Amino acid sequence: MSSLSRRERVRVFLESPLVQRAVICVIVVNAVTMGCETSPALMDSVGWLLVAVDHTALAIFTAEIAVRLYAYGRAFFKDPWNWFDTVIVAIALIPASGPTSILRALRILRALRLVSAVPSMRRVVHALLTAVPGMASILGLLVLLVYIAAVISTKLFGDILPERFDDLPRSLFTLFQIMTGDDWGTIAQAVMDHKPWAWVFFIAYILMSTFIALNLFIAVVVNAMNDAEDSPTEVRTQAELQAVREELAALNAKLDLLARRP
């Protein structure tokens, strides 16, 4: 152990199961106390405790990142998870001085540190993110469809149903809602009372967006299938093929021996 530099010893300490579990523990406790802070009753009775736990947890997180920064040096910035942790803790540090309610509400994002602290969750998020590039083209097509439909519906239905199709952002929201299948019948009926042919627009939009979303889904499934571990049968097939090649090599050696005989 004495041959390790001080930095290396800090790294070993940081990566020890005990420290890792302690950090996870602090994250979970902090997430629970931040949940409790939403209750006025609890804030009245044990608010001072909740705030104290919150400040302590934030101090621990800041200290941990500082120690990690010391231990890994430049390598710290190469791991995107370190960036993730730093940004999340930074968000929690800013509002301590400001009055903005949104930033205060975003402090709970600290609970996301659970993702970077638990290895199996890291893997899941990594898998989710690697699925995104394969979806880019289909997603682009879907966005294009929603945009075109929003421009058309703003122009055609803007006067009829202003609370739904008043301007482009509102139309985009309404069409997103229709795509999720929520309450689209009511919206379509309201438009069709004035423009009876509007069913063409709504049904075409639903069919096309569903069909594209379906293919988006299939692209993800097919990718996941190909990335999946080999099935037991495939593993067995590979092993059998390996054995066949070994036996062929043995046959080959024997034939060579036979050929070398006078």
Added chain:
Amino acid sequence: MSSLSRRERVRVFLESPLVQRAVICVIVVNAVTMGCETSPALMDSVGWLLVAVDHTALAIFTAEIAVRLYAYGRAFFKDPWNWFDTVIVAIALIPASGPTSILRALRILRALRLVSAVPSMRRVVHALLTAVPGMASILGLLVLLVYIAAVISTKLFGDILPERFDDLPRSLFTLFQIMTGDDWGTIAQAVMDHKPWAWVFFIAYILMSTFIALNLFIAVVVNAMNDAEDSPTEVRTQAELQAVREELAALNAKLDLLARRP
């Protein structure tokens, strides 16, 4: 048969198709009578019969478990299905003395004994349960997302829409409802009337929860695929590879014979 101990003879009796079918029959009849008990009209006319059938069925179930306990001894507690049956019958025995309406309503859980009595249903439930561990990490991520969104929405929207985001449990319920896509447009519109930027929160939440749920689903499908029986083609490939290795062995033997010739 005389060489069997009394316990073994009881076991053979319990596992005979006739007894098994009789038990299934009692379960089904009891499930139907408990359904009939919900009708005041039927209770007025043939209530005494329904109650009598119910008590008889409960007596049969209790007796059957007692006999099984005698027949299998300690092995009884090793099979989780036996625990399942015992707990269900116990729930039915408790409320016989108590006035609590919830426990009385839970007596119908006795119909779940059908699952442990029919082998193909046991297999299905077993398959469902084995799918759960593979989903744990993604489920955890989904729970984390809903929790964080609930804390944020309680803080930001609690004053605007108290009937939806008043406290943490209510927010959790509302966000679960939004995740299932039920009526989310109405909730989002009500919030957006006060905070026009709230669409960012709702659309981000819906996209993220749908995407994680989709990947949860894909994980289950990919697992199911790998656990599935080999397809006919895979079986044929394995058989072909086996034949190839046998022929190689024959070739090997012939070469050995040839090499041993002077």
Added chain:
Amino acid sequence: MSSLSRRERVRVFLESPLVQRAVICVIVVNAVTMGCETSPALMDSVGWLLVAVDHTALAIFTAEIAVRLYAYGRAFFKDPWNWFDTVIVAIALIPASGPTSILRALRILRALRLVSAVPSMRRVVHALLTAVPGMASILGLLVLLVYIAAVISTKLFGDILPERFDDLPRSLFTLFQIMTGDDWGTIAQAVMDHKPWAWVFFIAYILMSTFIALNLFIAVVVNAMNDAEDSPTEVRTQAELQAVREELAALNAKLDLLARRP
């Protein structure tokens, strides 16, 4: 042709593409006229024509079945599609004399003859039906879950929300609706106003029914995958393995020749 019996000649005639297309044509025209009959305006102007076409089509269907019965004799009853056609035409013949509006409305079922007349549709329906047995156990579990939930909700929520959980059939309908995710939030909120803990019931029910339905779906997909035609790669693997075995046989023959040399 003269060697064919009269029955065989009728069969050849029935199976000729021209006759098959003519029957499909009659089915489609009849389906359209029955659709037109729902319009009072059209019935006023050309009602006599629609009724005439309808009667003619029914006469053609009856005649076709009679001819098929003559041509195939007993074999007619062996094909389930013939039973299907006979029942559908019989339904259309009954209400001609009766006043019941439901039976009159069911005359449109004649359009289902399109399924038995178009081979590719027959195949699709056949594929749909073969998927059902593999789903039986999971479907049974789903039905059991809905039944148990219906008995519990009738007992617990019957007094609170009588228009939803009054008696067992109504509860079954409501729970089916909740399973499809339609408007369940409103129903749950109404119950929770009186029994705040009711969210446990609704969320447990939705999670369990969704999870079982998901596995029902996966079972269908996995079955469909295994029944699917071999992929091009699998076909190529089989061809390669076949070639390997042929080459091994050739090697074997050469070795035998070598061994037979003095």
Added chain:
Amino acid sequence: MSSLSRRERVRVFLESPLVQRAVICVIVVNAVTMGCETSPALMDSVGWLLVAVDHTALAIFTAEIAVRLYAYGRAFFKDPWNWFDTVIVAIALIPASGPTSILRALRILRALRLVSAVPSMRRVVHALLTAVPGMASILGLLVLLVYIAAVISTKLFGDILPERFDDLPRSLFTLFQIMTGDDWGTIAQAVMDHKPWAWVFFIAYILMSTFIALNLFIAVVVNAMNDAEDSPTEVRTQAELQAVREELAALNAKLDLLARRP
């Protein structure tokens, strides 16, 4: 380069990355300005600019198609994407003279040129379209089901709920809405107030349409799976089989050599 005809030089120019990117750029800018045109505020302040950009973009599109027509001659009409572009630009040219609001709204379809201009989007749309033929039979069955259900519901429920089932087109719309699961409970309850047995119709319709839609989906997935690239394992299996055949050929050659010895 001097050996290229003038037409060929134009083709090289058209297919150069710079020109392709410039066209994509014009399409995107034009799509954004058409979106801006939906805002009265923006039209008041910079309307003249938006209209100018719009006219310029249309002129560029028309010129580009004319140049392509010159460069490729008859081959222009063989590529369906050229037809696609021509029709879209033609739609944009027509309303310049007419007052119809629908055609003016359809000008945004020009944004669809993005699909033909970006190769990866072309591929996605191509993949979507090739999936359609495999779905034809199941889609036909689904359409037949909705049509039959619409005729039945018009006849049976037309008097009870005229705003939903008044005539055939309205019933078709309502049944499409029910198939998407939107608000079907409310519709079914309204009908069941008059005809209590109507639940049979609605539940049968939902189960059948969901089951057919599910199989439509599975058909698309299975097709996509078979069309998917080989998985790494399959590629490895093919490589192994290739190696086995090469080794067998080597063995064969050695045996021939051995046999030719005296």
